[in-house]
Amino acid sequence: MNKIVECVPNFSEGRDLDKVEQIVSAFRGVRGVNLLSYEPDADYNRVVVTVMGEPEAVKEAVINSVKIATELIDLRNHTGEHSRMGASDVVPFIPIKNMTIEECVEIAKEVGERIADELAIPVFLYESAATCPERVNLAKIRKGQFEKMAEKLQEPNWKPDFGESQPHPSAGVTAVGARNPLFAFNIDLDTADIEIANKIAKAIRHSSGGFRYIKAGGVYLKERNHVQVTMNITDYTKTAVYRVFETVKMEAKRYGVNVIGSEIIGLVPMASLIDTAEYYLKVRDFTMDKVIETRLMESLGE
Amino acid sequence: MNKIVECVPNFSEGRDLDKVEQIVSAFRGVRGVNLLSYEPDADYNRVVVTVMGEPEAVKEAVINSVKIATELIDLRNHTGEHSRMGASDVVPFIPIKNMTIEECVEIAKEVGERIADELAIPVFLYESAATCPERVNLAKIRKGQFEKMAEKLQEPNWKPDFGESQPHPSAGVTAVGARNPLFAFNIDLDTADIEIANKIAKAIRHSSGGFRYIKAGGVYLKERNHVQVTMNITDYTKTAVYRVFETVKMEAKRYGVNVIGSEIIGLVPMASLIDTAEYYLKVRDFTMDKVIETRLMESLGE
Numbered sequence: 285m286n287k288i289v290e291c292v293p294n295f296s297e298g299r300d301l302d303k304v305e306q307i308v309s310a311f312r313g314v315r316g317v318n319l320l321s322y323e324p325d326a327d328y329n330r331v332v333v334t335v336m337g338e339p340e341a342v343k344e345a346v347i348n349s350v351k352i353a354t355e356l357i358d359l360r361n362h363t364g365e366h367s368r369m370g371a372s373d374v375v376p377f378i379p380i381k382n383m384t385i386e387e388c389v390e391i392a393k394e395v396g397e398r399i400a401d402e403l404a405i406p407v408f409l410y411e412s413a414a415t416c417p418e419r420v421n422l423a424k425i426r427k428g429q430f431e432k433m434a435e436k437l438q439e440p441n442w443k444p445d446f447g448e449s450q451p452h453p454s455a456g457v458t459a460v461g462a463r464n465p466l467f468a469f470n471i472d473l474d475t476a477d478i479e480i481a482n483k484i485a486k487a488i489r490h491s492s493g494g495f496r497y498i499k500a501g502g503v504y505l506k507e508r509n510h511v512q513v514t515m516n517i518t519d520y521t522k523t524a525v526y527r528v529f530e531t532v533k534m535e536a537k538r539y540g541v542n543v544i545g546s547e548i549i550g551l552v553p554m555a556s557l558i559d560t561a562e563y564y565l566k567v568r569d570f571t572m573d574k575v576i577e578t579r580l581m582e583s584l585g586e
Numbered sequence: 587m588n589k590i591v592e593c594v595p596n597f598s599e600g601r602d603l604d605k606v607e608q609i610v611s612a613f614r615g616v617r618g619v620n621l622l623s624y625e626p627d628a629d630y631n632r633v634v635v636t637v638m639g640e641p642e643a644v645k646e647a648v649i650n651s652v653k654i655a656t657e658l659i660d661l662r663n664h665t666g667e668h669s670r671m672g673a674s675d676v677v678p679f680i681p682i683k684n685m686t687i688e689e690c691v692e693i694a695k696e697v698g699e700r701i702a703d704e705l706a707i708p709v710f711l712y713e714s715a716a717t718c719p720e721r722v723n724l725a726k727i728r729k730g731q732f733e734k735m736a737e738k739l740q741e742p743n744w745k746p747d748f749g750e751s752q753p754h755p756s757a758g759v760t761a762v763g764a765r766n767p768l769f770a771f772n773i774d775l776d777t778a779d780i781e782i783a784n785k786i787a788k789a790i791r792h793s794s795g796g797f798r799y800i801k802a803g804g805v806y807l808k809e810r811n812h813v814q815v816t817m818n819i820t821d822y823t824k825t826a827v828y829r830v831f832e833t834v835k836m837e838a839k840r841y842g843v844n845v846i847g848s849e850i851i852g853l854v855p856m857a858s859l860i861d862t863a864e865y866y867l868k869v870r871d872f873t874m875d876k877v878i879e880t881r882l883m884e885s886l887g888e
Contacts, residue, residue, distance in 0.1 A: 288882065290878075291614065307622065312874045318881075318882070321594060321879050336878075336881070336882060358675075367705070368660070380878060380882075383641035395724065428784070440704045449795040463880070510716070518732055525863075525867070526863075526866070526867070529866075529867055543868065544868070545869070545870050546867050546868050546869050546870065547870055547871070548869055548872055549877070550874060551875060551876055551877070551881065552876060552878065553877070553878050554856050554877050554878065557859070557860045557863035557864070557877070558859045558860065558863070560862075560863035560866065560867060561827075561828075561859035561860070561863040561866070562859070562861070564831075564862065564866040565827070565828070565848050565862060566846070566847045566848050567829055567844065567847070567848050567849065567850055568847045568848065568849055574850060574853055574854060575850070575853070575854060575855070575856050576592075576638075576682060576767070576853045576854065576855050577855070577856040577879050577880075578879075578882060579620075579622050579638070579853065580620070580638060580682070580683075581589065581879060581883060581884060584652070
């Protein structure tokens with residue numbers, strides 16, 4: 285059974301495309317590693333890279349990319365719209381095939397330790413890899429950004445999980461974590477009333493009493509002149525996509541509002557949508573084994 | 587862009603498992619060929635093999651398997667519940683990835699010609715590869731079975747597409763074809779009245795005025811004491827799964843009957859079910875590119 289892990293490292297360079305190419309070159313032509321996408325953003329001055337492949341190969345390639353980023357990026361001269369605390373800002377590992385989140389936590393720990401040892405960059409573990417509840421949320425770790433990290437690391441609560449209590453002079457601090465694949469989903473309503481979107485978001489999200497694996501909010505889309513409930517399903521295997529969709533429809537009804545469409549953002553796992561089709565078609569005894577692509581992936585990977 | 591073809595050859599041996607193993611050995615350990623399943627059936631005295639892979643590699647492996655079957659199977663001593671006319675009875679090619687049905691027709695023609703030339707077995711092309719309308723339907727070609735083939739091949743209408751007008755003495759005649767992936771789908775109704783299932787089947791199937799790519803019938807399931815509309819969707823890209831499902835629900839309503847479940851038989855392409863999820867979730871601008879498995883298949887295949 286071949287294992288496949290995804291990694292979505294974010295590097296703090298989105299303007300100098302030559303440097304971006306040098307960083308992503310760590311993922312090119314490496315056996316067992318597939319570079320799926322990289323999107324440099326000049327406003328953010330940041331690049332989000334998506335790679336997948338065999339855990340050992342991905343691990344090595346990620347460490348190489350962090351090495352290159354450490355050599356090329358100097359945060360002392362860095363500006364951009366996105367908050368950041370490191371040249372290699374955040375490195376999440378995501379289980380894709382024949383892997384558990386626990387195995388990704390192990391990978392995050394190994395990679396974190398090596399970044400600290402080999403590059404003298406302090407590392408925080410976050411999300412499922414976090415070593416205490418205050419470190420689950422990346423935003424809390426990154427608060428203060430690169431400029432305040434020297435100070436923050438002196439606080440007893442903010443001793444890094446790996447490395448010294450002192451940022452790397454030019455590359456700052458890196459967060460390494462493990463999380464499940466996200467399903468980023470927006471549902472459009474036939475109203476321009478943001479209050480209605482906010483109320484529905486509140487009804488479905490975990491923080492205010494909704495589903496365990498939903499983060500949600502309301503958004504008004506000026507161009508289309510209607511509102512949207514925007515959400516991340518952080519574990520679609522436990523909070524099913526169709527269940528959330530039907531709940532939004534049901535809540536919208538009390539305001540006399542209809543769901544008129546939806547958007548899926550970024551890459552999603554096949555199983556999240558096939559699970560949805562199974563629900564609506566009332567399929568009995570279905571398994572992902574019955575999907576040709578599952579069989580192909582197994583045999584291609586052998 | 588790597589191409590993937592499926593082939594589902596049916597061989598007339600389901601009892602002597604040693605012979606079955608020798609036949610499927612043609613698909614084992616061959617670079618570019620993946621043996622997905624083979625199911626010998628003693629009552630039928632037949633084995634259905636499912637393989638996928640690179641067109642050239644699959645083509646060669648299929649021809650090898652037909653050679654082995656020709657050496658091992660003698661239809662003069664063959665009995666079984668399933669109709670058959672050849673040791674290698676039927677060889678359909680199915681486009682799976684980055685291929686068109688036309689390309690599968692080309693493969694069917696090449697394979698058919700080589701079976702006739704190299705093994706002296708007459709070949710009929712069927713389904714999308716058929717050279718005239720009477721040869722589209724396999725049942726019509728096979729009518730009379732092995733025992734009547736010598737006679738049938740003398741009729742001017744039944745001159746084979748490749749090879750002589752005389753069956754191979756022990757291996758008979760082979761049908762080689764191209765078809766789209768089937769979506770075999772059964773919908774359960776909360777009634778035991780077979781007439782209702784038959785009427786709904788009639789309403790949805792092509793032959794009596796229904797959807798272009800539906801073959802359907804009614805079945806009574808004794809053990810469960812309810813009826814089922816059983817169907818093949820022969821091109822789900824044109825007759826969508828959700829559309830047929832909703833139509834069955836709608837027709838059932840006029841009899842006061844509900845759809846209580848469904849079954850998907852055999853392997854189905856991911857896109858058939860994701861298309862269904864897209865419909866029910868009202869997703870805008872979705873493409874299969876957004877599915878992780880699509881990206882993985884592309885990169886694994888490179």
